[in-house]
Amino acid sequence: MINNFEKLLNETAKAFDVTPEDILGPTRHKTMALARQVVMALWSDHHAYQDATNRCNRTCHNTAMYARERVLNRAGFDPAFASIVAGIAARCQHTATDKPKPIEKIA
Numbered sequence: 001m002i003n004n005f006e007k008l009l010n011e012t013a014k015a016f017d018v019t020p021e022d023i024l025g026p027t028r029h030k031t032m033a034l035a036r037q038v039v040m041a042l043w044s045d046h047h048a049y050q051d052a053t054n055r056c057n058r059t060c061h062n063t064a065m066y067a068r069e070r071v072l073n074r075a076g077f078d079p080a081f082a083s084i085v086a087g088i089a090a091r092c093q094h095t096a097t098d099k100p101k102p103i104e105k106i107a
Contacts, residue, residue, distance in 0.1 A: 001046045002092045005055055011088045012039050016106050024057050037067035042089055044068050
């Protein structure tokens with residue numbers, strides 16, 4: 001379970017080579033929007049859609065629902081993307097006894 005939104009935000013920003021401010025901002029550029037969708041999708045796995053949407057400075061819970069669907073669909077046909085998302089999730093869930101996972105970046 002991912003409980004630390006800041007860590008999720010920062011790990012996603014590193015993986016997509018953007019800033020956390022880019023993810024939370026209003027821009028709709030492809031890389032930033034995809035990073036935002038990953039954040040909302042991973043957060044909404046264990047939290048309410050509206051909470052995921054609010055944390056990403058959006059208003060409607062449908063945004064998080066769409067983000068989750070889009071991330072799952074892309075992960076289904078793009079193994080490299082699936083690996084990046086899995087790595088982000090793993091790094092956000094690791095404990096002090098786990099070895100940190102290396103950061104994979106989006107191509």
